[in-house]
Amino acid sequence: MSREDFIKVLNILKREFPRWDAPVVSLMAKRDKRTPYQILISTIISLRTKDQVTAEVSERLFRLADNPYDMLKIPEEKIAEAIYPAGFYRNKAKVIKEISGKIVKDFGGKVPDSIDELLKLKGVGRKTANLVVALGYGKPAICVDTHVHRISNRLGFVKTKTAEETEMALRKKVPREYWNEINDLFVAFGQTICKPVSPKCSECPVSSYCEKVGVKKHR
DNA sequence: AAAACGGGGGC
DNA sequence: GCCCCAGTTTT
Numbered sequence: 001m002s003r004e005d006f007i008k009v010l011n012i013l014k015r016e017f018p019r020w021d022a023p024v025v026s027l028m029a030k031r032d033k034r035t036p037y038q039i040l041i042s043t044i045i046s047l048r049t050k051d052q053v054t055a056e057v058s059e060r061l062f063r064l065a066d067n068p069y070d071m072l073k074i075p076e077e078k079i080a081e082a083i084y085p086a087g088f089y090r091n092k093a094k095v096i097k098e099i100s101g102k103i104v105k106d107f108g109g110k111v112p113d114s115i116d117e118l119l120k121l122k123g124v125g126r127k128t129a130n131l132v133v134a135l136g137y138g139k140p141a142i143c144v145d146t147h148v149h150r151i152s153n154r155l156g157f158v159k160t161k162t163a164e165e166t167e168m169a170l171r172k173k174v175p176r177e178y179w180n181e182i183n184d185l186f187v188a189f190g191q192t193i194c195k196p197v198s199p200k201c202s203e204c205p206v207s208s209y210c211e212k213v214g215v216k217k218h219r
Numbered sequence: 220a221a222a223a224c225g226g227g228g229g230c
Numbered sequence: 231g232c233c234c235c236a237g238t239t240t241t
Contacts, residue, residue, distance in 0.1 A: 047236075047237040047238070048224085049235065050234095050235055053226090087227080089225085125237060127237060146235085146236080163237085
């Protein structure tokens with residue numbers, strides 16, 4: 001797939017999903033009002049966890065503490081309790097405590113705004129770091145989750161093995177002005193139509209552009 | 220490159 | 231029962 005077609009696909013999806021109102025909305029609707037710290041914590045909670053659960057337990061946790069200083073005052077068990085039943089909730093409670101300490105100690109209480117510094121925080125990988133940069137600080141960043149990785153390859157726009165390779169490829173091939181839209185659009189698209197298995201190609205608005213790489217059963 | 224982390228919901 | 235979910239770390 002050419003760059004021109006990829007941009008066309010983005011624009012079509014933007015029309016199809018003008019306002020994404022799946023369960024994720026409870027988390028995402030408030031994201032513009034969130035601080036970078038809240039975005040970071042929510043994103044950590046979200047790993048391998050349903051959006052709705054992430055949204056609920058994030059709100060519960062932020063009522064106890066919405067900044068690293070307050071978070072350090074709460075016992076780890078209380079954090080775990082607040083974010084239950086998110087997956088890995090005990091481990092995440094430990095991570096939240098740890099990175100809050102590091103943010104206060106090494107970054108003056110402010111969440112870093114660069115990928116390199118964010119990656120120094122335990123439990124923060126490229127996906128999380130890019131999301132904080134994009135949503136927390138409004139800077140261009142390409143956030144590659146499973147949806148972005150799968151769909152970019154399925155379209156035939158990139159041919160990559162890992163999420164990091166996808167990120168680097170997209171960085172080269174997509175103009176910056178589109179970077180922050182890709183994740184949102186592909187998540188919405190990926191959860192409803194371009195699913196991991198048995199995607200609904202007959203209902204897909206960009207089917208004619210798609211090379212359907214690796215798609216076996218398509219409806 | 221693959222396993223481990225680890226709980227709930229859908230089918 | 232089995233598979234999946236806005237991933238990251240460890241082996």
